[in-house]
Amino acid sequence: PEWYLTQVLMWIGNHAKFLDDKIQPILDKAGSSVNAGLEFSRALVMLILEKLAADIPCLLYDDTLFCHLVDEVLLFERELYSVHGYLSSLPSCMHILSEESCFQRWLTVEKKFALQKMDSMLSSEAAWVSQYKDITDVDEMKVPDCAETFMTLLLVITDRYKNLPTASRKLQFLDLQKELVDDFRIRLTQVMKEETRASLGFRYCAILNAVNYIATVLADWADNV
Numbered sequence: 104p105e106w107y108l109t110q111v112l113m114w115i116g117n118h119a120k121f122l123d124d125k126i127q128p129i130l131d132k133a134g135s136s137v138n139a140g141l142e143f144s145r146a147l148v149m150l151i152l153e154k155l156a157a158d159i160p161c162l163l164y165d166d167t168l169f170c171h172l173v174d175e176v177l178l179f180e181r182e183l184y185s186v187h188g189y190l191s192s193l194p195s196c197m198h199i200l201s202e203e204s205c206f207q208r209w210l211t212v213e214k215k216f217a218l219q220k221m222d223s224m225l226s227s228e229a230a231w232v233s234q235y236k237d238i239t240d241v242d243e244m245k246v247p248d249c250a251e252t253f254m255t256l257l258l259v260i261t262d263r264y265k266n267l268p269t270a271s272r273k274l275q276f277l278d279l280q281k282e283l284v285d286d287f288r289i290r291l292t293q294v295m296k297e298e299t300r301a302s303l304g305f306r307y308c309a310i311l312n313a314v315n316y317i318a319t320v321l322a323d324w325a326d327n328v
Contacts (some may be wrong), residue, residue: 104172107154108179112145115187118143144183145193151179155199163208168210176200177263184266191266201272210279210318213263217256217283226251231309250313253287254320261327284317 119140126139155176162168176196183189200209224230230249257280264276291310298307 104155104158104175108151108175111142111151112179112182112187114147115140115144115183119187139250140188141190141193144187144189148183148194148196149190152194152199153197155164155196159199159205163204166212169208170216173200173209173212173263180266191268195266195268197268201267201269206272206275210275213260213276214279214282217260217279218286220256221253221283221290224249225294231306245309245312245315247309247313250316254317257283284321287317 121137122143130137130139135157156171159169162172176199180196183195184191189195200206227248231247234248234251260276260280260283264273267273267276291313295307295310298304300312321323
């Protein structure tokens with residue numbers, strides 16, 4: 104997918120000056136309210152929506168390819184809005200990703216890879232060690248690596264779904280994040296039970312620091328609608 108997504112971004116970028124300098128004055132002179140650059144971009148995005156609608160059913164049950172498609176679409180959307188000034192009121196790829204069969208698959212794959220990431224972060228040798236243990240002014244909370252990585256994981260998921268066009272779809276992703284937080288809580292509890300004999304031990308303290316850090320960050324995020 105990156106081939107045709109990149110091609111469209113190049114077309115939009117390469118034609119921007121011509122559309123602004125040559126076409127827009129003609130439209131303005133005719134009293135039209137059409138923005139030449141945006142109209143050009145919208146027409147190309149419509150082509151992408153047709154292509155995605157044809158591609159997605161073929162990739163739906165190949166986790167790797169489907170995940171790659173979603174990643175590339177999200178990168179495309181980010182550049183389309185940030186670099187080329189595309190408007191959220193116009194058709195976008197997120198509408199295709201929001202369609203029921205595609206969206207449910209996206210949620211499933213997102214959860215699968217998030218759980219795999221949690222498995223690897225907790226089994227890592229550095230799971231309970233702070234990345235900043237040697238920098239005292241940075242490491243006031245003594246945050247273990249697994250807690251920091253977990254919160255980064257949640258942040259990345261938020262970043263991926265924040266541009267979905269409807270609140271109901273965003274809330275489904277929020278439910279997934281709540282599931283992941285609960286899953287992480289259970290995993291911490293399991294590790295903590297193994298450490299109860301050494302409640303002042305290194306790992307037990309690291310678990311308490313992890314819980315404190317996660318609670319603090321979630322409280323900070325409470326203002327983020």
